[in-house]
Structure formats: structure tokens, C-alpha cells
Amino acid sequence: MTAVTPAKAGRREWLGLAVLCLPALLTTMDLTLLFMAVPKLTADLDPSSSQLLWASDIYGFLIAGFLITMGTLGERIGRRRLLMIGAVFFGVASVLTAEANSPEMLIAARALLGISAATLAPSTLSLLRVMFRDEKESTTAVTLWTTSFMVGGVVGPIAGGLLLDHFWWGAPFLMAVPVMVLLLIAGPILLPEYKDPSGGRLDLLSVGMSLAAILPAVYGIKELAHDGFETWPTVSLVVGLLFGVVFVLRQRGLSVPLMDVTLFSRAAFSVSVGTLLLTTGLMMGIQYLLATYLQIALGMTPAEAGLWQLPVIIPGMVAAVVGTGISQKIGTPPVLIAGLLIGSVGFGLLTQIDGNSGTALVITSSAIMFIGLAPVMALGIGTIVQAAPVERAGTASALASTTNELGGAVGIALVGSLATAVYGSTLEDHLPSGVTGAAHDAALNSVAEAAAVAGQLPGKAGAELSAAAHDAFAHGMEIASYVSIGVLLAMAALVAVLLRRALPAPTAQQPAPQPVAAAEESLPSGA
Incomplete structure (x- = not known):
């Protein structure tokens, strides 16, 4: 043929x-x-x-x-x-x-x-x-x-x-x-x-189940990240997970499911979803912390912090395009592995940030991290969509987008919670003696509240609290970065073992996928 x-x-x-x-x-x-x-x-x-x-x-x-x-x-x-x-x-x-x-x-x-x-x-x-x-x-x-x-x-x-x-x-x-x-x-x-x-x-029942699974789960994760362990957010998360299990079981029994869960039986699809979820989570989590650091520790406005992201985003975009081109010659898994390793180097540099670090170290470490992980995110989404048949591209696209959304929510929640916990315990040991009562509790709650308290304290006490809070927040980012490095290295090993088998290196041009259904309107290919 x-x-x-x-x-x-x-x-x-x-x-x-x-x-x-x-x-x-x-x-x-x-x-x-x-x-x-x-x-x-x-x-x-x-x-x-x-x-x-x-x-x-x-x-x-x-x-x-x-x-x-x-x-x-x-x-x-x-x-x-x-x-x-x-x-x-x-x-x-x-x-x-x-x-x-x-x-x-x-x-x-x-x-x-x-x-x-x-x-x-x-x-x-x-x-x-x-x-x-x-x-x-x-x-x-x-x-x-x-x-x-x-x-x-x-x-x-x-x-x-x-x-x-x-x-x-x-x-x-x-x-x-x-x-x-x-x-x-x-x-x-x-x-x-x-x-x-x-x-x-x-299937409207499946629609209701999907909402009952995702909304309580995302709400629970966000609230637990913001307020720590509390009963109702925990119950919300558990309810969401239970509805998720019921939703998947229902999809398996439908001839035309809302979500084709059999896509996860494809190694290329499931590994790509996991890689995208974790990569997005780590990126969003650490970017959330860095945005706070730029504005609180370095005193930038939101617009200034956004402008300083340009030296990060532009190299990352270039890396995504270049990485895509390289993947078409040597295959996707080697590029993913290289990106994850480069990203871990960026996180390694983030561990060197302290309360007195300037803008250069923050932007350099962020740029290296983004150069490594931007191709991983781009190729992850592409692999998810291309692993699905054309007639299931909508479902695959929705799963890729949902993975991004959930990854961001989970990343900010988990990475933010870890950094906040380290921040609180570190600052507790280094609080100036004059910070007591409500001011003490507020300062331990977040670096933003510590900055507000410092502004109300007289002279040296305010400066000491501000410096201690910045150092504690940087230490929280350091621990979060070490954990992120471990996750990225584990992901690189997983891709090397599983995805290399599922996505062999490209050889000759593959046959075009044949659509199951014709489009309602066909457009000429080269108008």
C-alpha cells in the first residue's frame, strides 16, 4: 500500500x-x-x-x-x-x-x-x-x-x-x-x-460528574495552600477525588464517553500528561514565589516585575521553537530529557538566592529554568494531541488544557505551601525581640504581611524584621527548588525509560492520518 x-x-x-x-x-x-x-x-x-x-x-x-x-x-x-x-x-x-x-x-x-x-x-x-x-x-x-x-x-x-x-x-x-x-x-x-x-x-450526567470532580478538587487544593490544613477544604478535595473515580468508571461503561479514558492506555499519551502536569506545576509554583520576591524583597511594581520577565520569556520562546525543530530530527524524548536537565540547573541557581540577592541572579536562574522547561511544555502538549486520533483531538486538547490548569493550581498550592511552611519556621527563629502579639502572628503568616508590619515598626526594628523576612522567604524558595530538582530528575529518568519506547526516533515521513469524519467545510490547503 x-x-x-x-x-x-x-x-x-x-x-x-x-x-x-x-x-x-x-x-x-x-x-x-x-x-x-x-x-x-x-x-x-x-x-x-x-x-x-x-x-x-x-x-x-x-x-x-x-x-x-x-x-x-x-x-x-x-x-x-x-x-x-x-x-x-x-x-x-x-x-x-x-x-x-x-x-x-x-x-x-x-x-x-x-x-x-x-x-x-x-x-x-x-x-x-x-x-x-x-x-x-x-x-x-x-x-x-x-x-x-x-x-x-x-x-x-x-x-x-x-x-x-x-x-x-x-x-x-x-x-x-x-x-x-x-x-x-x-x-x-x-x-x-x-x-x-x-x-x-x-452525556449530561457525565458533565455533572466532571464538574463535581474538578471544581471541589481545585477549590480544596487552593484553600489548603492558602490556609493550611482545615476540615472543609480537605473534605472538598476528597469529594472531588471520589467523584473523579466515579466519573472514570462511568466513562469506561459508555459507548460514546464524554472523555475517552482509553487514551491513557497509550504510553506516549499518559507519560506526556504526567510530564506536562508536573512541569507546569513546578513552573507556576516557582514563578508565583519569584513574582512575590521581585515585588516584596526588591520593591518592584507589578508592571516592573512583568517587564523583567521579558529576558526570561523571550529566550524561553526561542528555546521552545528550536527544541521543536531538533525533536523533528532526533525525536521528542531526547529533547524532553535535555530540557528537564537544563531546567534542573535553573532551579539549582535559584537555591543560591538569599534576602540580599539582586535582580541579575533571579532573572538569570529563571531564564535558564524557562529555557529548559518551555520546550518540555510545548512538546508535551503536542504529544498529547498527536497521540490521539483526529476525531478525538477535542478530548485530547481539553485534557492537555485541563492538565495545564490543574498543574498550575496544584503547583502553586504545593510549592507555595512548602515555601510558606519553611518561611514561617525559619522566621520564627530569627524574629527581632520587639515583634510580639498580633504583629508576631502576622509576620509569620506571609512575607507580604511581614512587610506591612515592618513598615509600622520604629527604626531599626522594622529594618531587622524586613531583612529577616526576606531571608526566610528566600530560604523557603531554596527548599522548594531542591524538591523541584528531585522531581525533574525523576521525570527525566521516567521519560528515558518509558517514552523512548513509545516514541521512537523519526525516520521516513509517516503516512498522513486519515480523518474518521470529513469536515463540514473543506478549505484548500494553500490559499
Whole structure:
């Protein structure tokens, strides 16, 4: 049988990729914008601490909760159609967020924004699987799409900070509106439609189970990270895990499941999911700590801290693209192993940071870490999507996106909790003698509260507390970095043993994957 050469992507596909990268960038930006707007927002809307917490968290909660559902729904009704619907609601929700005149309206608007964002990531990623049939081009496209998420995390604080300097707190959220309008105009022209005609009806019970599994689990993890061990967050986490088990058992018994759990029987898929989960978790966890260090220990504003991320993100983006190219010649596992080892070197440099370290060491160590792990994240997502059949690309894309979301939540929770515990125990042994009572408890709670207490103490006592808190926080980052090094080395060994067998080195061009279902509309390959 003669192998079919995959069709090369044309100008229309590459322009379509640029369009698909924009919503990916925006969904990450919106994770950071509200945090920056908190001072002005608090003065304007006067939310309670509980309302502010829900306004901050509900966006990420609902993204994580609805990703699997939206990924499967796209296969039922059409991936491009779902993307267009999501773009409309995302634009509307952005306006409602910007114009919110009460805490309740803000929380509701952010909830709608999170559900809308959940339609964007799996739809954009799964469409790439249809648009780019050539394996090398597909890997490159997924890499560029992945880096757009990374760029969003940096552009958000910079652009948001500039707008907040000149306008009201809601102005940064309006950046989404012209992007969604562009997507609605260009999408039908540049993007193909695809759906799985054998997909069947959406199982609403499975939808409910997936939400009952993910939402309580993410909530429990975040609360345990923030407040330490407490009864209700622990119960929430356990309930989420139990519903997760029930959800998986139900999927095994359905002829047309909401999530095809048999994908995990493929070594390339399951190892890639695990690698992506842990890599994202470590990256998000340590970036959270570094952002705090830059702003508290080095006294930067959020916008300044964002600008200092440019020397980190740009080399990482280049490394992701270069690593993708190298993987097409020598295979994915060697690049993953090299990236994990380079990332561990970056974490090694982070162990040298103390309370008096300057910007250079922080940025250099972060850049090396990002240069190593950015290709791992990009290739991990690509492997997850490519390991699934074309008709299951929506499910695979949703799982890749869910892995990113859960990885970030778990990473911030676990890495942050570890660093906070070390910080508290270290500062306890080095507190100045004049810090007692409520000031003592507040200083031990977090480095931010220690900075506030230090500002209220007279002269030398405030300076001593500030220095001790910075040193304790740096020690917490040091211990978290040592643990991260151990995890990365273990992951490298796992990839070397398992993934090298599942993903052999590339040889001749493989036959093009044949779609199970024809697209509703077929576009010429080289417009």
C-alpha cells in the first residue's frame, strides 16, 4: 500500500494559526489582570475579603471545570462553531467585568468569563490538529500556540499596569473585545469546521460528574495552600477525588464517553500528561514565589516585575521553537530529557538566592529554568494531541488544557505551601525581640504581611524584621527548588525509560492520518 504524503499547510492555515493564538494569549492574560486591579477595584466596589477571593478564583475554577465538557461539545457541534460562540460570550463577559458596579456583578461576570474561556483553549488546539496534517508542521504550530500562553502571562502585567496607570480598574479587561471581534470576522474565513459525526449525544450526567470532580478538587487544593490544613477544604478535595473515580468508571461503561479514558492506555499519551502536569506545576509554583520576591524583597511594581520577565520569556520562546525543530530530527524524548536537565540547573541557581540577592541572579536562574522547561511544555502538549486520533483531538486538547490548569493550581498550592511552611519556621527563629502579639502572628503568616508590619515598626526594628523576612522567604524558595530538582530528575529518568519506547526516533515521513469524519467545510490547503 502506497503511503499518502500529508498535505503541506498553506498561507491560509498559517494565518489561521495567528488568529488562534490570540484567544490563547488572552485567556492567560485574564488570569493576572484582576490581581493587578485589586487596589483600585477595592476602593471602587468595596468588596468583602470573601467576595474578592471569589472574584479572583472563580475564573480559573470554571475554566478547569468546563474544559473537558467543552472539548467534547466541540466534537459534537463543530469545533469552529463552538469557538465562535465562545468568542461572543468572552467579549460580552469582558465588557460586563469592566463595567461591574457591585461585587456580585463582578463575580457573575468573571464566572461567565471562565466558562467562555473554557471553550477557547480546546477549540483552538483541536483545530490545529485538523489544519496541520504534516507531523513537523503540526508540532511547530502547537509550539507557537503554546508560547502564546506563555506570552500572555507576561503581557498581562505589563499592558494591564500601563492601563491601570491612566484609566479605571476595568479598562484592562476591554483589551479582549477587539481580539474577539477579529476572531469572529477572520474565523469563518481562515478556519475549517470539523466535528465527529459518530460522537452521539452529550452525556449530561457525565458533565455533572466532571464538574463535581474538578471544581471541589481545585477549590480544596487552593484553600489548603492558602490556609493550611482545615476540615472543609480537605473534605472538598476528597469529594472531588471520589467523584473523579466515579466519573472514570462511568466513562469506561459508555459507548460514546464524554472523555475517552482509553487514551491513557497509550504510553506516549499518559507519560506526556504526567510530564506536562508536573512541569507546569513546578513552573507556576516557582514563578508565583519569584513574582512575590521581585515585588516584596526588591520593591518592584507589578508592571516592573512583568517587564523583567521579558529576558526570561523571550529566550524561553526561542528555546521552545528550536527544541521543536531538533525533536523533528532526533525525536521528542531526547529533547524532553535535555530540557528537564537544563531546567534542573535553573532551579539549582535559584537555591543560591538569599534576602540580599539582586535582580541579575533571579532573572538569570529563571531564564535558564524557562529555557529548559518551555520546550518540555510545548512538546508535551503536542504529544498529547498527536497521540490521539483526529476525531478525538477535542478530548485530547481539553485534557492537555485541563492538565495545564490543574498543574498550575496544584503547583502553586504545593510549592507555595512548602515555601510558606519553611518561611514561617525559619522566621520564627530569627524574629527581632520587639515583634510580639498580633504583629508576631502576622509576620509569620506571609512575607507580604511581614512587610506591612515592618513598615509600622520604629527604626531599626522594622529594618531587622524586613531583612529577616526576606531571608526566610528566600530560604523557603531554596527548599522548594531542591524538591523541584528531585522531581525533574525523576521525570527525566521516567521519560528515558518509558517514552523512548513509545516514541521512537523519526525516520521516513509517516503516512498522513486519515480523518474518521470529513469536515463540514473543506478549505484548500494553500490559499
